[in-house]
Amino acid sequence: MRLTRPETRPETRPEIRPESRPATRLRTRTRTPGIRSSRSTRSTRTRTCAAALACCTATLCLTASCSSGHKKPDAAPTGSTTSSTSVSGNVSPLTGLPGPAGKILAVKIDNIVYARPQTGLASADVVYAIEVEGGLSRFLAVYDSNHLPAGGKIGPVRSARESDLPILEQYGKVDFAYSGALSVFLPVLAAADISNTSPDQDGAAFSRDDSRNAPYNEYLNPAKVLSDFPDTAAAKDIGFRFGAAPAGGVPTATATARMPSASFTFTWDAGKGEYLIAMDGRDASTTDGGALGAPTIVLQKVAETTSPRGFHDVPDQLSPYAPTVGTGQAVVLRDGNSYTGTWSRPNDAATTSFTVNGRPMPFHPGQVWIVLTPQ
Numbered sequence: 001m002r003l004t005r006p007e008t009r010p011e012t013r014p015e016i017r018p019e020s021r022p023a024t025r026l027r028t029r030t031r032t033p034g035i036r037s038s039r040s041t042r043s044t045r046t047r048t049c050a051a052a053l054a055c056c057t058a059t060l061c062l063t064a065s066c067s068s069g070h071k072k073p074d075a076a077p078t079g080s081t082t083s084s085t086s087v088s089g090n091v092s093p094l095t096g097l098p099g100p101a102g103k104i105l106a107v108k109i110d111n112i113v114y115a116r117p118q119t120g121l122a123s124a125d126v127v128y129a130i131e132v133e134g135g136l137s138r139f140l141a142v143y144d145s146n147h148l149p150a151g152g153k154i155g156p157v158r159s160a161r162e163s164d165l166p167i168l169e170q171y172g173k174v175d176f177a178y179s180g181a182l183s184v185f186l187p188v189l190a191a192a193d194i195s196n197t198s199p200d201q202d203g204a205a206f207s208r209d210d211s212r213n214a215p216y217n218e219y220l221n222p223a224k225v226l227s228d229f230p231d232t233a234a235a236k237d238i239g240f241r242f243g244a245a246p247a248g249g250v251p252t253a254t255a256t257a258r259m260p261s262a263s264f265t266f267t268w269d270a271g272k273g274e275y276l277i278a279m280d281g282r283d284a285s286t287t288d289g290g291a292l293g294a295p296t297i298v299l300q301k302v303a304e305t306t307s308p309r310g311f312h313d314v315p316d317q318l319s320p321y322a323p324t325v326g327t328g329q330a331v332v333l334r335d336g337n338s339y340t341g342t343w344s345r346p347n348d349a350a351t352t353s354f355t356v357n358g359r360p361m362p363f364h365p366g367q368v369w370i371v372l373t374p375q
Contacts (some may be wrong), residue, residue, distance in 0.1 A: 135260025
């Protein structure tokens with residue numbers, strides 16, 4: 001991915017180069033077993049074993065191979081049958097890990113090259129990767145208040161987008177931290193069922209890092225904003241199911257999901273029990289958590305379109321929009337295997353279900369990445 005432009009907010013964006021979407025195609029080739037396993041350890045909360053990759057979508061290039069290696073002691077079992085249930089009691093509904101559910105904070109995090117490495121991203125419960133103007137990507141990271149980064153810092157924080165609101169609707173009325181937005185989008189944000197927590201509402205929760213250039217240097221103090229806006233919704237069931245991996249997975253070592261000017265490559269590391277993440281061909285890391293990786297990756301294929309409200313982030317070019325209501329193909333990567341199925345969300349008020357062969361697809365407990373991949 002060649003991130004050559006920052007985004008919108010009333011700030012300069014000199015490096016923006018909108019690109020046309022390339023024709024999609026699929027490549028699948030078999031590789032000799034074995035994958036990379038050298039990466040720095042990450043210091044965020046324990047994430048249990050696993051993940052894997054593969055897919056047959058037009059926008060995903062998969063390189064499949066069988067992988068083997070020891071798993072972490074607390075790895076979820078794999079079997080021919082699956083006990084896939086919603087979490088309850090003292091288990092997080094967003095990660096399937098033990099512990100009480102806290103309150104939700106959603107943060108818009110930049111992903112242009114100048115914003116890397118990010119801070120606090122590895123601590124998120126759920127990370128959405130979403131296309132923005134110029135075919136670039138930006139993150140919507142969802143945090144449980146019980147799982148905030150140890151350093152008390154998240155960022156760089158950037159501006160909100162239309163695609164964010166339907167995603168957040170599944171979580172209830174939550175705190176949404178962002179740094180600015182298109183002037184025509186601000187009234188929509190103000191009317192949305194969220195608690196707007198941008199610098200306009202809570203300037204004391206944001207700060208600038210003088211070691212970086214603006215606008216890629218604004219950071220959030222998550223504890224501060226949660227204290228100032230304490231009425232945010234608690235973590236709840238948004239459709240995720242956790243449990244043992246079902247039979248029928250395709251052994252996959254590497255998968256790449258592409259946007260017009262961005263790419264995400266996921267490489268299975270059996271020793272770590274997670275997918276190591278590369279962005280634009282380079283290993284991804286954070287300033288506080290080391291190498292980025294997650295035990296479950298969801299490649300959610302969406303009917304990418306343009307702004308339903310006619311917004312322009314770039315003159316003469318409608319902003320991209322990723323619909324998350326409807327249905328489509330999804331590839332779930334976990335435990336060194338990939339599972340091709342479907343996602344479904346009938347309306348804005350509904351949660352999202354992921355199924356394989358007509359049954360709920362269980363995720364591996366731990367952080368979940370969802371890449372909204374243009375079809």
